[in-house]
């Protein structure tokens with residue numbers, strides 16, 4: 113099976129129009145199921161998904177080991193098509209605590225050495241620091257990745273959650289394939305300054321949180337109990353009155369989805385797909401049924417009237433609550 117493809121920027125690789133974000137298979141969204149995670153990655157590869165996204169700090173290496181196992185046990189033809197995008201730089205403690213970011217050149221090389229080993233590959237397709245290290249100029253971090261490109265350990269350089277000025281500085285240092293950043297019907301912050309700059313510079317966008325971490329998937333309910341290790345337990349958008357407000361937006365979206373014969377999640381993903389050929393949504397499906405639903409978004413065509421109805425139902429700044437808790441917002445160069 114093949115699915116539509118898109119190219120990450122003018123220098124990046126061709127990838128499936130939807131990527132699979134594997135984070136939730138190891139961390140941040142509560143309990144995980146290894147067998148179902150592996151089956152989901154295999155089903156994605158079988159369906160023609162070629163882009164797998166991870167971070168070395170998702171479960172402190174767990175996610176890379178999982179992807180490594182999935183690749184090893186996939187049919188050779190599927191494995192060879194797969195492109196792995198890896199984030200590094202977040203420092204974790206043995207208790208899972210978050211200790212900051214390290215973008216020093218020697219740390220970049222060290223992180224890459226461990227990722228290659230855990231993934232069981234000889235190169236990483238797209239490599240990026242998860243958050244800008246405020247103590248290290250972006251030129252140094254990107255320059256270190258460029259050395260890894262020269263030496264064949266990395267194919268392409270990406271960025272994550274950085275603002276327009278940093279995008280320009282990074283792009284002046286080395287070719288940048290894509291910026292990974294949150295973008296959805298209820299997280300439209302990139303439209304004002306960041307997206308015009310990535311477009312000017314020929315840099316693609318891999319959009320994460322297109323379902324706002326499940327909030328606008330149509331499956332999330334107000335009474336869902338979240339374990340303490342679930343990111344959403346602390347996320348402002350999932351709290352009390354904010355949650356009620358945001359779920360009311362989802363109900364408005366549901367009416368449009370029903371008219372289109374699609375699910376809410378499919379409409380939310382299709383909306384991001386419709387924002388431009390330079391954007392590749394990363395969907396965080398953790399189960400095969402969710403993956404099948406997400407892939408169905410590729411079959412949904414949104415006409416101008418549909419887009420207008422969607423934006424009337426969920427206006428650009430309609431969400432209640434920031435997209436991260438304040439302590440984590442502080443690490444977002446993209447929000448400065």
Ligand SMILES: NC(=O)c1ccc[n+]([C@@H]2O[C@H](COP(=O)([O-])OP(=O)(O)OC[C@H]3O[C@@H](n4cnc5c(N)ncnc54)[C@H](OP(=O)(O)O)[C@@H]3O)[C@@H](O)[C@H]2O)c1
Nearest residue numbers: 133134135165320321322323324325326329396397402405
């Ligand atoms: N660069 C960065 O800073 C950054 C930050 C966060 C994530 N990411 C990357 O982006 C990827 C996607 O992010 P995300 O997981 O937060 O995004 P998401 O796709 O907005 O949310 C995924 C969650 O939505 C729920 N969901 C419900 N229906 C779904 C469907 N049909 N398909 C997929 N998910 C559905 C799932 O919850 P249930 O399983 O409970 O149903 C899942 O845990 C991550 O895996 C990670 O690789 C990058």
